[in-house]
Amino acid sequence: MNSLTVQDYVNQQAELEQQAKEAMPWDPKACTYPLGPLKQQVFSCLTHNNIGICYSCSIRCHTSCDKVELFTKRHFTCDCGTEKDNRIDAKCSAYKCEIRKNKEADIAAVDNTYGHNFKGTFCNCAKEYDPDSPSVMLQCIFGTECGEDWYHDHCIMGYSEEETKDLIRKSKNESTEILLEHFPDLDSFDSFICWKCVSRYNYYFQRIMSHELSKDIIACTLKRGKTETEVNENGKRERVDSDIPFSIFLKEDYNKGFENLKNSIKDEKDKLYIFLTQLAPFLIRDVELYEPPEEEKETVMDIISKSLADSMNRSDLVLGASAFRGLQSRLKEFLKPFAENGEVVKEEDISSFFESSN
Ligand SMILES: [Zn+2]
Ligand SMILES: [Zn+2]
Ligand SMILES: [Zn+2]
Ligand SMILES: [Zn+2]
Ligand SMILES: [Zn+2]
Structure with a gap:
């Protein structure tokens, strides 16, 4: 079986979209520090004092640090760029937090609980x-x-x-x-x-x-x-x-x-x-989980879907299975640096990817 039916194609497209989503789940453009304590995804930076940082800062400020994903904490304020953060990247930036662009360290929240999870x-x-x-x-x-x-x-x-x-x-x-x-x-x-x-x-x-x-x-x-049993006074x-x-x-x-x-x-x-x-x-009432904004992600997915539909039309609704798998892994590789560097994927990027793939 070297070619795919339309249904296979649709199924695989869903899988591809899922992969792209995993590579780039949210748009890392906002640091949650200004929002104060939130239930949110927290990452700990082992390179910098084991501070807890938000999703966006884990991608954009502590990019190549040794980090641990802590999943969610209920009442946490991002400590990137606060006085707890000892990141000194004079070579790349004068900012304490690359997203908030503060030149002076911000005051750290006093009510962050630092349990041992932050040590990994x-x-x-x-x-x-x-x-x-x-x-x-x-x-x-x-x-x-x-x-x-x-x-x-x-x-x-x-x-x-x-x-x-x-x-x-x-x-x-x-x-x-x-x-x-x-x-x-x-x-x-x-x-x-x-x-x-x-x-x-x-x-x-x-x-x-x-x-x-x-x-x-x-x-x-x-x-x-x-x-557990215990011997009492009467033996x-x-x-x-x-x-x-x-x-x-x-x-x-x-x-x-x-x-x-x-x-x-x-x-x-x-x-x-x-x-x-x-x-x-x-x-009684679960604290709502903060999730970073998703608009850009939707756009990226829309572009990918559209581009895939286009290439599907071009190949008469049938695409070689191995060609598709190749496309899949190339797209994954293509998206990886965006996620790692916290760059937003733009329409031009996606179109140029698909143009170079055809
Ligand atoms: Zn942050
Ligand atoms: Zn760090
Ligand atoms: Zn930051
Ligand atoms: Zn407990
Ligand atoms: Zn255990």
Whole structure:
């Protein structure tokens, strides 16, 4: 099979567009510093003081630095070009942040939480993120105590990776993820709160768990560690339950459950009421995730689609499969430097690419 049907072509075009999107997901033209603390994608720059920076600055200011993607943090202000940023690139620029073009360092936000993720380590075991590890990793959505850390499934259970070798069970749906015996099925819960956060706010979580509405909120809890037993004064072994730290797995729509729970509390001075409205309002209403502007991306995709349609017409709706794959990988290569240098892809660039490809 050396040529493609129209349907193949359309399918492959979608794949191509996806690749282009991954190479250039957003237009890196705005730094989020002026917007203040946001829930946003954060990157840590290990080259410069382990500061947390926004998506655009990771591309345009700390271009060739050693960076770690931290996924999202809930309340974070970009520290590129602030007094925390020790980037001195006298050779390229006089600006502290290439996007804000400030010549003096800006004041750093005082309420940024710098947990160990910013050093490039994750979880209780403080390991670097390993994309090849089959372990499931979950982010704590509470995060007040742990800095919204990410945890390995076995670390949530309180086992080392070695100790879980016997607990491995194959996933139902042929996925590459390995599931551990006694760990909740990934589709049985929506979100996760780590044992550190639960322990820190134990009073509130105990009250939530003993409330009748907890059936709409909590999918399950998971104690840490091996079955812990202790010898009491009479020499009998007995389970100690009260002090074993545990994590909480939340049901889908837990927001609604927390809202109903809050509404059921009539006394606004009740500690749980204050907890739900002041300390952890994100349990009731998730903080909106900031996403960089996308307009340019749409334009790029439109141009690519149009150019592809043109070249499709020119080749009588059939394009050699290998030719298409070649085009795909060339386009990917073509887009890479744009993403790396934070340059915006313009219509001329795309047209010249397709002209040179025909
Ligand atoms: Zn920034
Ligand atoms: Zn840097
Ligand atoms: Zn910057
Ligand atoms: Zn771990
Ligand atoms: Zn936590």
